[in-house]
Amino acid sequence: MSKILIVAEHLDGKLNPATAKCITCAKQIGGEIAVLVLADAVDAIAAEAARLDGVSKVLTVARAENAHPLAAVYAPQVAAAAAGYSHVLAPSTTFGKDLLPRVAALLGVAQVSDIMAVDGAYTFKRPIYAGNAIVSVEAPQDRVLLGTVRVASYAAAGSAAAAAPVEALALDVALPSHTRFVELKQGKSDRPDLQSAARVVSGGRALGSAENFALIYKLADKLGAAVGASRAAVDAGYVPSDLQVGQTGKIIAPELYIAVGISGAIQHLTGIKDAGTIVAINKDAEAPIFEVADIGLVGDLFTLVPELERALG
Amino acid sequence: MNGTTSRRGGTLTGEESPDMKILVGYKRVVDYNVRITVKPDGSGVATEGVKLSANPFDDIALEEALRLREKGVATEVVVVGIGPADLQAHLRNGLAMGANRAIHVVAPDAVQPLTAARVFLKLVEKEQPQLVIVGKQAIDDDCNQTGQMLAALWNRPQATFASKVEVADGKARVTREVDAGLETLEVDLPAVITTDLRLNEPRFIKLPDIMKAKSKPIETVEFASLGVEPGDHLRITRYAPPPKRQKGVMVKDVAELVAALKAKGLL
Numbered sequence: 070m071s072k073i074l075i076v077a078e079h080l081d082g083k084l085n086p087a088t089a090k091c092i093t094c095a096k097q098i099g100g101e102i103a104v105l106v107l108a109d110a111v112d113a114i115a116a117e118a119a120r121l122d123g124v125s126k127v128l129t130v131a132r133a134e135n136a137h138p139l140a141a142v143y144a145p146q147v148a149a150a151a152a153g154y155s156h157v158l159a160p161s162t163t164f165g166k167d168l169l170p171r172v173a174a175l176l177g178v179a180q181v182s183d184i185m186a187v188d189g190a191y192t193f194k195r196p197i198y199a200g201n202a203i204v205s206v207e208a209p210q211d212r213v214l215l216g217t218v219r220v221a222s223y224a225a226a227g228s229a230a231a232a233a234p235v236e237a238l239a240l241d242v243a244l245p246s247h248t249r250f251v252e253l254k255q256g257k258s259d260r261p262d263l264q265s266a267a268r269v270v271s272g273g274r275a276l277g278s279a280e281n282f283a284l285i286y287k288l289a290d291k292l293g294a295a296v297g298a299s300r301a302a303v304d305a306g307y308v309p310s311d312l313q314v315g316q317t318g319k320i321i322a323p324e325l326y327i328a329v330g331i332s333g334a335i336q337h338l339t340g341i342k343d344a345g346t347i348v349a350i351n352k353d354a355e356a357p358i359f360e361v362a363d364i365g366l367v368g369d370l371f372t373l374v375p376e377l378e379r380a381l382g
Numbered sequence: 383m384n385g386t387t388s389r390r391g392g393t394l395t396g397e398e399s400p401d402m403k404i405l406v407g408y409k410r411v412v413d414y415n416v417r418i419t420v421k422p423d424g425s426g427v428a429t430e431g432v433k434l435s436a437n438p439f440d441d442i443a444l445e446e447a448l449r450l451r452e453k454g455v456a457t458e459v460v461v462v463g464i465g466p467a468d469l470q471a472h473l474r475n476g477l478a479m480g481a482n483r484a485i486h487v488v489a490p491d492a493v494q495p496l497t498a499a500r501v502f503l504k505l506v507e508k509e510q511p512q513l514v515i516v517g518k519q520a521i522d523d524d525c526n527q528t529g530q531m532l533a534a535l536w537n538r539p540q541a542t543f544a545s546k547v548e549v550a551d552g553k554a555r556v557t558r559e560v561d562a563g564l565e566t567l568e569v570d571l572p573a574v575i576t577t578d579l580r581l582n583e584p585r586f587i588k589l590p591d592i593m594k595a596k597s598k599p600i601e602t603v604e605f606a607s608l609g610v611e612p613g614d615h616l617r618i619t620r621y622a623p624p625p626k627r628q629k630g631v632m633v634k635d636v637a638e639l640v641a642a643l644k645a646k647g648l649l
């Protein structure tokens with residue numbers, strides 16, 4: 070039977086919802102699921118992880134050096150904690166993408182990136198060429214399987230009836246001092262998190278300015294939606310880069326995605342392929358976004374978006 | 383040199399560094415503008431006769447290395463490619479862009495990231511660079527692994543998804559694009575940096591540079607001679623096109639749009 074270790078992602082003492090999505094993927098692999106929490110203060114994060122359905126235990130390593138998720142510091146600890154496990158998973162977020170290959174190399178194994186489907190304990194599907202092809206990948210069964218989980222492909226695990234036990238893990242691992250955290254500048258927002266929001270409203274270059282992006286924020290707030298953007302809007306400086314949706318930004322799968330003034334470059338479409346319903350508002354009826362949109366509306370966004378906002382009451 | 387102290391024992395700034403070398407990973411991939419197709423039998427992606435280019439993230443890596451050399455921080459920029467005999471023309475592009483020389487590791491096929499990282503480690507041991515800069519991911523396999531794996535094998539720092547790099551005093555201060563925003567790290571050199579799109583705008587290659595590149599050296603190294611244990615542990619058993627989305631409906635005004643969303647239970 071598989072023994073799966075999931076590396077928890079967290080920020081400011083809270084578990085990132087991406088971790089709960091990894092658990093859903095791990096359930097499809099089948100077996101015993103443990104969650105590993107590395108932090109300076111582990112208790113609140115561990116308690117959150119312990120309440121997720123499917124988790125059999127939570128392992129914690131509380132060290133001052135674990136205050137920030139530095140891959141060089143976390144990797145040797147994860148590699149040591151992996152002993153006895155058949156699988157080690159992390160979300161395919163910037164956290165998991167940074168960390169897991171470093172762990173894989175320490176363990177001398179290849180890594181399956183962006184698992185989007187589980188065909189068996191060692192066989193998976195993953196996207197390549199910006200999602201324009203899907204490959205079936207087979208990994209050797211005589212080695213530990215390292216994989217990052219494409220969070221847009223999985224729903225978050227729900228709450229468990231009873232909390233799983235939490236154990237402190239003693240690891241005798243020397244940590245490097247060659248990598249130091251300086252600061253994190255967060256794009257501050259009271260809106261839902263882009264990666265896990267059920268609804269997302271995105272704006273593109275056609276907004277024309279950072280000021281005009283207020284139209285997108287207002288519509289998003291009316292819908293209780295997160296705000297996203299195309300690469301063109303980010304490059305033009307209308308919004309910070311952490312809002313970018315696409316191959317080089319975030320890959321999301323909300324129930325409702327409203328693309329406003331976004332033409333629909335391949336690299337953007339890659340990020341929204343798994344959205345439930347895609348709505349496109351664009352003045353160019355030939356824009357590629359209309360090829361993937363479930364509902365399309367051709368017209369001037371500066372008229373239509375305020376009108377839509379009013380119609381929502 | 384160890385990067386932090388000069389031979390006289392004083393502190394060495396980046397500008398005074400006499401011999402700082404940068405290795406740049408320079409992969410050849412199907413051009414990003416090409417809409418690839420999966421072969422009908424599921425055996426692969428049709429790449430015959432398709433335009434090939436430098437991986438865009440690697441162009442950014444090379445540009446950053448060249449800028450560090452132009453600032454006097456580095457003295458030599460070496461591009462590294464792993465692939466078949468015809469990779470030489472691709473490496474000439476890197477030389478034309480401004481790299482001092484190239485290393486061609488001759489391998490029959492594309493290698494997986496762990497093997498690539500092991501190859502890089504061998505070159506690192508020989509060349510003793512202070513920095514290795516690679517793209518954050520190749521746009522064909524979309525793995526996003528090689529830089530991290532090299533940093534692990536080399537037991538050195540990594541600064542991935544870089545959007546700003548400052549090198550001085552044997553250290554690099556790197557701003558990283560992370561999901562939560564922008565994170566800044568300080569790492570001791572030598573180190574591995576992987577590049578995000580917003581790090582820089584790569585320069586265009588000019589005709590005289592292409593002529594000049596012809597006389598720059600390309601060192602050829604046979605993969606087998608490196609004594610690298612292959613880490614190509616994954617086997618691709620099938621390629622498939624992604625599921626197509628159904629073509630949707632067009633509505634004529636906002637009222638129809640709202641009605642359609644209500645009908646789907648989304649409002």
